[in-house]
Amino acid sequence: MSQAPLVLVDxxxxxxxxxHALPPLTTSKGLPTGAVKGVLNMLKSLRKQYPDSPFAVVxxxxxxxxxxEMYAEYKAHRPSMPDDMRLQIEPLHQSVIALGFPLLCVExxxxxxxxxxxxxxxxxxxxxxxxxxxxxxxxxxxxGHITLVNxxxxxxxxxxxxKEKFGVAPEQIIDYLALMGDSSDNIxxxxxxxxxxxxxxxxxxxxxxxxxxxxxxxxxxLPIRGAKTLPAKLQEHREMxxxxxxxxxxxxxxxxxxxxxxxxxxxxxxxxxxxxxxxLEFKSWYEEIQRDTRRVExxxxxxxxxxxxxxxxxxxxxxxxxxxxxxxxxxxxxxxLKKLNDATLFAFDTETTGIDAQQxxxxxxxxxxxxxxxxxxxxxxxxMGVPEQLDRDSVLLALKPLLEDPAxxxxxxxxxxxxxxxANCAIGGDPTQGIIVRGIAFDTMLESYxxxxxxxxxxxxxxxxxxxxxxxxxxxxxxxxGAKQLTFDQIPLEQAGPYAAEDADVTLRLHQALFAQLAxxxxxxxxxxxxxxxxxxxxxxxxxxxxxxxxxxxxxxSIELGNKMVELERQAFEIAGEAFNLGSPKQLGxxxxxxxxxxxxxxxGKGQASTAEEVLAKLAEDDYPLPKVLMxxxxxxxxxxxxTDRLPEQINPRTQRIHTSYHQAVAATGRLSSSDPNLQNxxxxxxxxxxxxxxxxxxxxxxxxxxxxSQIELRIMAHLSKDEGLMNAFRHNLDVHTxxxxxxxxxxxxxxxxxxxxSAKAINFGLIYGMGAQKxxxxxxxxxxxxxxxxxxxxxxxxxxxxYMERTRAQAADQGYVETLFGRRLYLPDIHSNKPxxxxxxxxxxxxxxxxxTAADIIKKAxxxxxxxxxxxxxxxxxxxxxxxELVLEVREDLVAEVSEKIxxxxxxxxxxxxxxxxxxxxxxxxxxAH
Numbered sequence: 001m002s003q004a005p006l007v008l009v010d011x012x013x014x015x016x017x018x019x020h021a022l023p024p025l026t027t028s029k030g031l032p033t034g035a036v037k038g039v040l041n042m043l044k045s046l047r048k049q050y051p052d053s054p055f056a057v058v059x060x061x062x063x064x065x066x067x068x069e070m071y072a073e074y075k076a077h078r079p080s081m082p083d084d085m086r087l088q089i090e091p092l093h094q095s096v097i098a099l100g101f102p103l104l105c106v107e108x109x110x111x112x113x114x115x116x117x118x119x120x121x122x123x124x125x126x127x128x129x130x131x132x133x134x135x136x137x138x139x140x141x142x143x144g145h146i147t148l149v150n151x152x153x154x155x156x157x158x159x160x161x162x163k164e165k166f167g168v169a170p171e172q173i174i175d176y177l178a179l180m181g182d183s184s185d186n187i188x189x190x191x192x193x194x195x196x197x198x199x200x201x202x203x204x205x206x207x208x209x210x211x212x213x214x215x216x217x218x219x220x221x222l223p224i225r226g227a228k229t230l231p232a233k234l235q236e237h238r239e240m241x242x243x244x245x246x247x248x249x250x251x252x253x254x255x256x257x258x259x260x261x262x263x264x265x266x267x268x269x270x271x272x273x274x275x276x277x278x279x280l281e282f283k284s285w286y287e288e289i290q291r292d293t294r295r296v297e298x299x300x301x302x303x304x305x306x307x308x309x310x311x312x313x314x315x316x317x318x319x320x321x322x323x324x325x326x327x328x329x330x331x332x333x334x335x336x337l338k339k340l341n342d343a344t345l346f347a348f349d350t351e352t353t354g355i356d357a358q359q360x361x362x363x364x365x366x367x368x369x370x371x372x373x374x375x376x377x378x379x380x381x382x383x384m385g386v387p388e389q390l391d392r393d394s395v396l397l398a399l400k401p402l403l404e405d406p407a408x409x410x411x412x413x414x415x416x417x418x419x420x421x422x423a424n425c426a427i428g429g430d431p432t433q434g435i436i437v438r439g440i441a442f443d444t445m446l447e448s449y450x451x452x453x454x455x456x457x458x459x460x461x462x463x464x465x466x467x468x469x470x471x472x473x474x475x476x477x478x479x480x481x482g483a484k485q486l487t488f489d490q491i492p493l494e495q496a497g498p499y500a501a502e503d504a505d506v507t508l509r510l511h512q513a514l515f516a517q518l519a520x521x522x523x524x525x526x527x528x529x530x531x532x533x534x535x536x537x538x539x540x541x542x543x544x545x546x547x548x549x550x551x552x553x554x555x556x557x558s559i560e561l562g563n564k565m566v567e568l569e570r571q572a573f574e575i576a577g578e579a580f581n582l583g584s585p586k587q588l589g590x591x592x593x594x595x596x597x598x599x600x601x602x603x604x605g606k607g608q609a610s611t612a613e614e615v616l617a618k619l620a621e622d623d624y625p626l627p628k629v630l631m632x633x634x635x636x637x638x639x640x641x642x643x644t645d646r647l648p649e650q651i652n653p654r655t656q657r658i659h660t661s662y663h664q665a666v667a668a669t670g671r672l673s674s675s676d677p678n679l680q681n682x683x684x685x686x687x688x689x690x691x692x693x694x695x696x697x698x699x700x701x702x703x704x705x706x707x708x709x710s711q712i713e714l715r716i717m718a719h720l721s722k723d724e725g726l727m728n729a730f731r732h733n734l735d736v737h738t739x740x741x742x743x744x745x746x747x748x749x750x751x752x753x754x755x756x757x758x759s760a761k762a763i764n765f766g767l768i769y770g771m772g773a774q775k776x777x778x779x780x781x782x783x784x785x786x787x788x789x790x791x792x793x794x795x796x797x798x799x800x801x802x803x804y805m806e807r808t809r810a811q812a813a814d815q816g817y818v819e820t821l822f823g824r825r826l827y828l829p830d831i832h833s834n835k836p837x838x839x840x841x842x843x844x845x846x847x848x849x850x851x852x853x854t855a856a857d858i859i860k861k862a863x864x865x866x867x868x869x870x871x872x873x874x875x876x877x878x879x880x881x882x883x884x885x886e887l888v889l890e891v892r893e894d895l896v897a898e899v900s901e902k903i904x905x906x907x908x909x910x911x912x913x914x915x916x917x918x919x920x921x922x923x924x925x926x927x928x929x930a931h
Contacts, residue, residue: 004052006122006260008115010133011059011103014039015092017134019085020522025344027281032084036092036280038519043101045516046132047265053130054263057096058114059089061105067247091280098272102263109254112137116250119146122260130156134520137182139166140173140250164832165815167199175208178245187247190237193230196810200224209245213238225806283344284370322372322505326497328387333395336367336375340402343369345409345441347508350418351376351500353487356676357420357543358652358659362392363489364496365399366504371512374501383490396427396435406438413444413460413507416664419540431654440536442528444507447514449665450528452827458665464506467513472506473499523823527857531822532664535860538867538879539662539672545890546657547880550695550926551648557691558644561636568633575626582633585611591626598624621778636688643682643692650677662882669849670824670856672882680883684931696881696888696927703896703923705877706930707903708886710918711736712858713851714764716821719913720850723800730915737761743797744790763794767801768851770844805847812846820853821911858917859885862910869906875899881927888927896923 018038025034043057096103106114112135119129123145131138132149139162142148148157162170179198181189193201202208204222205215212219216231224230234241270289277286327333340346347368354360363381368374379392402408403422412418415437422435445458448467456466464470478495479486488496518525573579576595580587585608592598593609601618602610613634619627650658660674667673674680683689698704714736718726729739734749741752741760752760759780766776777787795802812818817827826849830842863882870877877899881888887907891899900921907919924930 003127004050004054005128005130006118006263007046007050007053007055008118008129008131009043009046009055009057009101010111010115010131010135010138011039011057011096012111013133013135014042014520015059015085015089017522017525018042018519019082019088020525027279031091031280032087033091033280033282035085035088036095037282038516039092040095040099041512041516042520043096043099045513047099047101050130053265054260055101055265056104056115056118056258056263057101058104058111058118059093060111061107061109066108067110070243070246091276095273095276095280098269098276100266100268102258102265104256104258106254106256109251113251113254114256116141116252117254117256118260118263120252122146125260127260136166137173137177137248137250139170140177140248141252142170166195167814168202172202172208174245174248175202175212177248178209178241181244182248187244188240189244190234190241192233194807194810195814197224197226197230199814201230209241213241281344283342288370322374322502324373324498324501324505325375326493326501327375327377328389328493330390332375333377333390333398336377337398337402339369340367341408343408345411347374347411347504347511348403348418349412349500349503349507350421351488351496351503352421353489355417357417357661358424358546358655360421361489362421362425363487364500365395366500368501368504368508371509372505374505374508376497376500376504378493378496381489381491381493381496383492387493393427396425400427400435403435403437408439409441410437410439411442411444411507411511412440413463413503413510415440415443415445416536416540416543416662419537420544423540423544438537440533442511442515443533443536444510444514445665446528446532446536447511447518450524450532450824451514451518452825453665453668453670454827454829460503460506460510463510463514468506468509470506470509473502475499523819524825527822527824531824531857531860531864534864535664538863539664541867542879542882543659543661545878545880546652546655546659547696547888548656548699548890549647549651549658550697551651553695554644554648554692557688557695558640561640561644561688565633565636565640568629568636572626572629572633575629582630588630592619596624596626598627635683635686639683639688639692643677647677647692647695660881667856668826669853670820670860671852671884672856672860674883679881682883690928693928693931694926698890698925701893702890703893703925704880704927704930705889705891705896705899705903706886706922706924706927707889707900707907708920708922708931709855709859709907710920712855712885712917713768715913715915715917716851716854717768717801717804718915720821720854721798721800721804722914723798723804725798726801727915733916733918737764740764740794744793746793759790763790767791767794767805769848770840808847808850809843812843818846818849820850820857822854822857824853824857826853854911855885858911859887862907863887865906865910866903869902873902886931888930891923 015035019035025037026032047055093103104114115131115133115138119131119141122129123143126145129146130149131141131146138148139157142157142159142162144159157165159170162168162173166173166176168176176198177187177189179190179193179201180195181187200222201212201219201224204224205212205218213234216234219231219234220228270293273289274286277289325332325336327336349366351363351366352360353363362379364376364378366374366376377395378389379395381389403410419437419440422437424431425434427433427435444460444463448456448458448463456462461472461474464472476485478491478499479488518528569582572582576591580591582588588611589609592611593600598619600609601615602612604610616627616630616634620631647658652659658677660679661676663673663675672680682692684693696704714726715730718730725743726736729736735757737757737760738749738752740763741747741756742749744760744763745752745756747756762776762779766779771779773788773791774784776791777784780787782790808818812828812831816829816831817825819825826845828842828846830838831846833839833842859882863879866879866887870879875895875898876892877895878890879887880890887903889899889903900923904919904921908917911917922930
């Protein structure tokens, strides 16, 4: 049987990350506690993962280290520790010890050095070691016995993993850090050498820093960008490189008072933990220890006197299974209401008659205040023989203060749906009397999405399986399938109660698992707490507000589109020389490929010539008449079926408005999407698409105001690339497409033609999306050679853009993801694909995602700012739509000027870029006029 690994935890790293990631929780007496709770959550999770392992939790000691004596600037630029973090160190240390973990602080060295010493000692004794840290410096310790645990994913990094991530072997990591430096520790390195160059140099000389300096003469021959200038640069900064090597080296010979045999976990000190949890006001953990203590005492007394049967009823929670309660009496409800009011955080969920948040009816609510213990309150189950339930309105009125209290923190799974259900619950039959839920601190759907947008689906069943290895009861298991599927109010309470309670329980458990991982990555935790969570109530309000549409105008447009489709069908028959079904792939294939002899560009899985839309689009680009007509026909058909026919059917009979649903956890880049109806995809480049926007109207006495960021992705490109030419154009409020045209076509600004500007626009946006010369040439009507020349001139005029692209590709390959300006990550699993097409697509995504994702983050932050201002001001203006980079508001006519000015102000202030963030505002009686 293999030996359990020694687990070494970088406690200082955990403390720092938890402090900056978690909400600033405090006790009733003002003692900060958020970081303590975050670290303890992570340690508890590790203990479950490695139950038989020895442990050491290592913290930095107070005072300086030998590195400060070696280099006075070491970590000098780091801000001093915030007081709120400092106050949490002592209670955290005490809590770690009380939980039974060995804790180490050694003066004069850093936690890294203590971990390195223990790791090497253990490895020398042939014992495996797991180091839990997010510090890249630790990669130098990896060997056949030592692995790193990625604090976000829980995956291990062995020798091959280090090579894959950094491009060098573990024994070269110190050299790698010495060359590129480390900004977080203020290790200088060699100026101008980044990760790709550093790894290229070390691989090229097949050694470390010493070998590199012995072979500077071969550096110019290495396949590294700027290789010819590197020897002089390396020679100039030789002394700093070797100093950086010493600073980056983890000591593995620190004298320690403990050995490996002293690092075993011990039983938690329950009395001390009760004292600490009372001080820190960790109520659920305090109660958990009390229950466990009672359970142990009860078991001891039962073992001693098994004839006393009455005491067995005192066991409320079985040690290894969940306890779910269906609440049907007032006393139990009162008990649970107290539990909820006492809890520092609780999970909640609603059960409804459907999935349309604006029309579904509330059936019941469920809650959980600690893992494996949850309750369901049925309110309107209505099947034959249903037990008597508590009065719906009385329960809702009792819950209303709790649910509307922003200080009572809550967690949900897709909580926006539950918020809208409760807002529309119409207490006492009054549609204006709902529950406006506040204090949604976390949403497990969004926690998963922010952690890794592409790793899994973000529904509860998928998350429970991935993060808890738990199979939930599916709705189909209790409701059936298809036309005979029951609505939730028809499901017997024997099944409905455990199902609903499980939803709340799993939500709470998921939050504990997911946020522990997010807390280890401050930038991601910040995306969740600063961007995604504040947006949830904003989107809920926009969805409830809805948009007014002119159903009669849509009806007229449907007739017109139908007539155009008939005419296009006639043209298709004329070109084909016969009538055929335009919607039949088989008939269409016969006409296109057999009768007309068009080239076969792609085949289906069955070997038949494809008639898919992308194939028809390519044939249409090549000027084949029938594909052109077919593309127009399909466009008209899609507009008719998706919008002009469908929108009138989606008008809510209660509000007489259309209520789209916004989705935060779909697009990998962070962009919002919408459905039922999808308002993101209404085409604006065609007259027919713009006419659909004309059907979105302002009510009498109001106007629609559309506020749209001007060229936001290009401005973000200027900010990220720091290209002086591009930034200069935006800083001087030049038309950036005209400015680009002047550079590319070598003409004066005032001599740029409309065709040249159009081509420059295609270049500007095309390069953002990774467009090559061939595609650009087709778009602007020139051959590939000319298009490539334009691109070359563009990069010569804007060298910072090329450098940004190369730097981003290298970073993506190095770390497997790219980040937005605010720290949102997009993982790129194909960045190292052996298939060139997949790898190229991942590189294009790597370049575009930071811009598109940053734009998405900015519009989200703007929505929150605007919503806060509208709420505080009380003005008669509401956001009714969000589409890409645009907000649409319904504004009382006499307030249009004031709102226009404030909207510009708040949207422009949503982010601070190196170039101005401009907002275009339009006003009209309908969306098209305003846009």
